[in-house]
Amino acid sequence: MTQVASLTLQHNDDARPIIEAILADNDGARVLSMPGAVKIDRDMELVVNRASVEARLGRVWDPQEIHLVLISMAGNLDEDDDAFKVSWKH
């Protein structure tokens, strides 16, 4: 069964590079814009790569910083120094 991995982020200047990085790195991600928030869904897996965010941000970025703009998430979390990933076991 296909399950939806999801991240909901605040929609502001701090989150915009993260949102762009997610959309660039995750084919087939679906975006739901709400007032002040953006919900990004994808089947089974959604990943935020440190390198892609840094390329857009122009500075060093720690994947933990995503918590400053993260509202909600769905999926099992796997985070390390290079990525922040939510996914469902196959």
Place this chain on the structure above:
Amino acid sequence: MTIQIKTIDIEPKRQTFGHIARRLGGDKPASRYQEGTLDVQATANFHYKPLWEPEFWHYDTRKTAVVMDDWYKPLDPRQYYYATYNITRANMNQAVERNFAFIEERGLIEKMSPAAKDAVAKGLLPARHLHWGSNMNMSEMTQRGYGTAVTAPCIFSAGDHLGMAQILSRVGLELDGQTGASLEAAKRTWMDDAAWQGARRLIEDSFVERDWFQLYVAQTLGVNAVLFDLIYKRLDAAWRDGAIAIAMLTEFMSDWRAEESRWSDHVVKVVAAESAANASLVSQWANHWIDRAIEAARPLSAALLDDAGKAAEAAGEAAKTRARALGLAI
């Protein structure tokens, strides 16, 4: 009765300014950096020609020999605008304050041997004048340069140099018990000591360079990459038992250099890559100013390390390698 709460997502009519949208190729949300940088400088409809330089307008692409189709190509990879720059520097300055407090609490400067104190007074403190000169140069590029993409980071850099000169002044005040005597002595060293005359001549000659991008190359690849890298990265042995204290007090300079070179290298790279004519001009300038900076650095490393100028050569080689990596013919 049930009440249903509904939200409506209202799309703004525009995501950003028209001139930014034209740059981005569509009406997309722009970052603060983009909105505070792209096409900010005035380009037309100046009212009065400057009398002091009537051959040019206030902002004029002809003030340098290199030609760019668009001076907004060399953007700042750090994406600094007023807020991000100041927040970053405020954090770096907090570390400076902590380091000074730590050094004072432990009396690490007082405990330095007289020979080490003497080396710092002779070899490090006069560099505040070199920073002041670099501040002059970066301000000059801000006022003669073209396009906010380049000139805004230039004035940030000018501020950085002023700040670093102040850090060195505070090191001097630690040495002389807050009297300022060491700074007056450092001024005399800067003016009269043979070890510093090469550096003084180099920076004073750069003051009269009218081509602002040549000045940019001279400052970032000559003064910063050779002289400052020599002083802050290769003179540890000269400070003897004070090396750790000095390393802590000049931590700002290492962080600054690692960060600013990302920007300054990127600008040189983009301008040189624009055309063969640019590449040859920039290479010529880089060759000239790196060689001059090595000449200027040689007596300094000879006097402080007693190495007949080897450390200066090594700093020069590193600067040349850096310049080659930017696509210059060195």
